Amino acid sequence: MNTRLLVQRRAFLLAGAIASLTLAGCATRSPSLAEAPPIVFVHGNGDTAALWQTTAWRFESNGWPRERLHAIDVPYPLSRDDDAKPQPGRTSAAEHMAYLKAEVEKVLKATGASQVVLVGNSRGGNAIRNYIYNGGGDKTVSHAILGGTPNHGVWAIPGFREGNEFSGTGPFLKGLNAPKNAAGDEVSGPVKWMTIRSDNNDKFAQPDGLWIGQKGTPTHVTASGPELKGATNVVIPRIDHRETSYSPAAFEATYRFITGKTPERTAIAAEKTVVLNGKVTGLGVDSADPKTGNFSNNLPLAGAQLEVYGTDAATGARSGNALLRKTVGTDGQWGPLTVPPGSPIEFVITAPGYATTHVYRSGFPRSSDIIHLRPERIADADRTAESIVTLTRPRGYLDPARDKMMLDGTAPAGVPAGAGAASAKIKPSGGVRTVSAEFNGERVTGQTWPAAQGHVVMLEISQ
Template sequence: MSLLSRRRALLTFAAAALLSGCSLFRTAPPAPDPHPPIVFVHGNGDTAALWHTTVWRFESNGWPRERLHAIDLPYPLARDDEGKPQDGRSSTTEHMQFLSAEVDKVLKATGARRVVLVGNSRGGYAIRNYIANGGGTSKVSHAVLGGTPNHGVWADPKSRTGSEFNGAGPFLTALNAPKGPNGDEVTPGVRWMTIRSDNNDKFAQPDGVWIGAKGVPTNVSFAGPALKGAEDVVVAGIDHRETSFGPQAFAATYRFIARKPPATTAITSQAPVVLNGKVSGLGINNTPGTGNFANNLPLAGATVEVYATNAATGERQGAAVHRKTVGADGLWGPFTADGQAAYEFVIAAPGFATTHIYRSPFPRSSDLVNLRAERIADADRDAKSVVTLTRPRGYFGIPRDDISLDGRNPPGGIPPGIAGVSTAKLKVLDAPDRPVEAAFNGERIVGQAWPAAQNHVVFLELHH
């Protein structure tokens, strides 16, 4: 064969290969991202801080910290009526728009094509709305909804229909409308998973006791968070918040995203430990006298001091190890901590009580250590000191959990049965300036009972 003939044959083969899609000329598809960016979306009245143990668990399994992003909705409480503006609260549209902007920031920062969205409770509404109506289908690969009341906290076509939590109202009716050939309730193009309790979720109950309507049917079942077309994960005994923040929820979420189980659900330690977060307050725009509306706005001008404490007594071990007056961004750090030390965080701001928050040691770094300045309730002003045990990432269940506060096991104010209370308040009536010990399922915190008469309020905040 002549040289010219050989060239013609080669060109003919190349053209045929190109037309037939021969692998010689096909561009290989991009390899799946082993660690896609994850955006965590908190629930009604909550903050990004609730995700810090979940982030720690992802990091403990090798997920890069820069690919784990938790959003902080400025006004996290839903409106009573979706169609009526309400000071200090957000609509479903505002919620969705905020999430959309945050997703775009994460995509730009990471260079990724898509993100994973993980939401707790109301956060799942924003995720569903964004994917269905906000252009999220092309930007989201997986959606995980923990405890989201997808069929409502109640479902009544004649009562409070303007609430986004009414399963018979226009918002959820539209989201749950059948889609695709199988009549799925989820938007096609995204992989979906719901995580729910078998019967211990306070917002998936057939009786309205947890919404102030004891004995009135809600028309919602224990399976209310499940959605047709989504993988439905049921974990026995977990409460509403544990559907997102507990170790079982983490294991299910990790497996769903990574297509394999996590190596561990424990939180591994690291060094050094660097902490940071935002300081916020209560009231509309943090203005004194405007009520106890939860918000995630920066409390500029607040002063934060951090003290290492004796883990057995709550007493300070010397002078403050960190002090900062908060600027416009609300950030109180960074602070390099001892991963073995217990700490007291003190917030002082005009219009608020001096707020003392005692915490267990931090095994890992976090920029989600958000702090909130509080006020003393009028009903508590007769106490020598007011000490509150709080569990932000779950509720207290009796007899499920082992809980004690100042020697009482269980503390007062926690009803038996469905786990639905996340705080236990102690009104110290004997004397202030003494240790108060709290314990929850193996986690122990000791703080000092600072005097209420001098406008001090105390919180013992659990990690778990």
């Protein structure tokens, strides 16, 4: 089966009949939710399990048991510059696959299931493919859904960084893409495969090398790079690299492929009781560039202190005493904490070597144990600022041509066209005051804090 579906965003969101019937025809037998298979979510390069928060909520809102939804958190989520050469703080493709394999085995043991569904974003799809073909996953995986995975490379330039995991002409991807049958399919059974991609808005599936620091150089990769011959290949217009997995449209396609049914809802259903938990993690130092000080890892930041406050939705001011004060231990866990459903929250993280980081979030509709938090460091260029406020969108990018967004009352400056940035920063003056971010209807409001005293503010969009 090699199906390409070009489905309009509106059709996905409204579950258009044509798209639903077409994809349902390609899907497998529909299990009852009592038999819902465990799903293991695999995040992308440099990311965390926390990005799957809203996707898990959408599955739960359609009756999927919470205990059968598992998002892995790779300790060192960044790939090596050259996969064959050890690099501190980074994982090889083989190490990444081994970690996924171990997590799948844990889930099978905990649930008693014989197989899992794997859903991966970007580099997570590399680990999924590697596990299925080289790690025994062909026996333990029923469905594999790859969102925005650069299956044919972020670049495919002969002789250019071919040792990198993302080189389309390098040994890693060439091995995965080797024909599996006489038809030349790049996937094979018994696993059922689906890819999700953007029509042209994925920064890592572009014909020009702009996003890899090679502007004007052909990458020999097109928007169709994430597709795999023999898979069900879904195309959703205008979505960006992360939205290939974390958007409502991607959820709908994923749910339908697994179950053969259209989900009852893509909106997130509220719970009466909301209990939150997660890890506090830190930032390593990149051995290749120690001055950056912002090297992603998902290791617990033992000894970090966390305070949590409810806030006023209009002003961002704290609405009372702290809901939680805790020094996290060696596991990094900061909860559990019961919070008022739908009420906005301020998380304050303090740790040696970091700025005191104020993370403002809009209200939580449901419980989650992957509310992972990370303190920031102040860049040298920002040290003279009165305050530092960043709009951040972990589950997608910012596209001025597509998105309606405001930061402190104006359109954020310096955001490049083409969905290439996930954050926008300002340095407001005027003392402690209210500051808000808006993104496609979601509004997050906080307070400014003095940078001179080591504070930074993050206004985090949940969608």
